Amino acid sequence: MDVLGTGGGAATTPDAVGELICSAKGCRAEAAWGLLWNNPRLHTPERRKVWLACDDHREHLERFLSARSFWKRTVPAGELDRQEPA
């Protein structure tokens, strides 16, 4: 599905996520956001790793990724693909 109408551009493929729990260290809050990022040294350009963040940690985690030029964009957690429960 090409909801953005980007045509022939490389489609990005965010990793599916499991439980919607904030990725910040020590935080077990429900995640409201998915931070999509890519480390070009480790990942192909269209790959999107996903960090989950609650409202409190979204900005902190975005800043962490932005400082390394890894951050791509942030989407509502509800838009992320979910892993099948094991």
Ligand SMILES: [Zn+2]
């Ligand atoms: Zn958090």
